[in-house]
Amino acid sequence: MKRTLVAQTAKVVGEKVRLCGWVDSKRDHGKVTFIDLRDRSGKIQVVGVGKLGELGSEDVVEIIGKVKERPEKLVNPKMVTGKVELEVEEYKILSKSDELPIPVEGDGLDIDEKLRIKYRYLDLRRERMAKNIRLRSKVTQFIRNYLCEEDFVEIETPILTKTTPEGARDFLVPARLQRGKFYALPQSPQQYKQLLMVAGMERYFQFARCFRDEDARADRAYGEFTQLDMELSFVDQEDILQLIEKMFTKMVKELLPEKKISQSPWPRLTHKEAMEKYRTDKPDLRKDKNDPNELAFSWTLDFPLFVKQSEEDYFHGSGKAKFAPSHHMFTAPHPEDISLLDKDPMKVRGLQHDLVLNGFEVGGGSIRIHQAEIQKKVFDLIGFSEKQKEEFEHLLKAFSYGVPPHGGIAPGLDRILMVLLGEPSLREVMAFPNLTSGKIAIMDAPSKATEEQLKELGIKTTEKRKKKD
């Protein structure tokens, strides 16, 4: 007998069906046992007369029975299947469940997060989490369809690669075939996407996994996160802003109809205006901050191209040069300010655009430098040594073979979802996030390498860390 999904039962009243799922809850009333059966589509009340008594919470079962309309006064308007119930004829336990280490009902926010992440496969049974992960899939599907319609090409770029500095610490992977050398995991596919413009792809996107060895904060995941990475040729900043604004506006309308965007077109502020008026470059422009359905998108533009360099500027690591890129070193200076590069670099504005939503920076991008002389000048200003410049020779070389003017943006997928759903942290919209300590709880990673593995890689470890968590 073919399986019927719980949500379809309302349409087949009077018919005999086979349902499969988990025992969500159970109520014993003497001879009659009620359970709520849960599958991916929803829950339904199942009635067992002299049956089901042996079932426990979260057991996996298969039930064959008749769909019946519930008596008027027992209709549950809160459930899609609230008008019907299933009367059991026969059933089979497919798998018993031990007592769960964490409850899966409720929003789960009061449970120790370490436990929730250790037992993520249970935590994801929670209605709120399941909804978040399913919405995430709808969002990526929407974006993929939208961009493909707009003539974009989806292209994957390597994970084992070389550093592309975005201002964070790199994750390194030892290269067995070239002892003593390391790959860096990409902080973003920045160089690849620019090379794809040289390749003539013109419109690229990818849901790109990015790796940055930085400490976690509520709005910054430890280790890895996902960006909607995009790059376009023969465009100006206006084209990029409009594309993003149209796409997300349509997405909110289709996928989150209960939300309302507070101002359209989205307000645009220069960095200077934002700092003067709101003392931040990511102002929260909601009219009513208590309204969970209000979405205030805005753009922050005209950032200074450089900020003062500090010791923490990992793109360089020395903190000895005066200037660090405010965005990254491939961002183009404002055409009107090019002459200031020699005279007064801190006054140069960059063609950077930051996307802001309810006070969070949810994306950033820029028009890129496509002239080798300007790129070299920026390298000098941020204090690159000759050796560091050599590391980017391939990009400048590529640019010598006919590079279109280009620019892009990379909205953070996790961040946008977190804000759209009003969740308190990025981890609430990720299926398998790390703990803030960088531990991947389910797999207990990172873990020690064996002596043989280290020997093959030519690596000796000097420090044994004490076990935390």
Ligand code: ASP
């Ligand atoms: N690569 C940049 C980032 O990761 C975004 C961009 O410039 O397109 O923030």
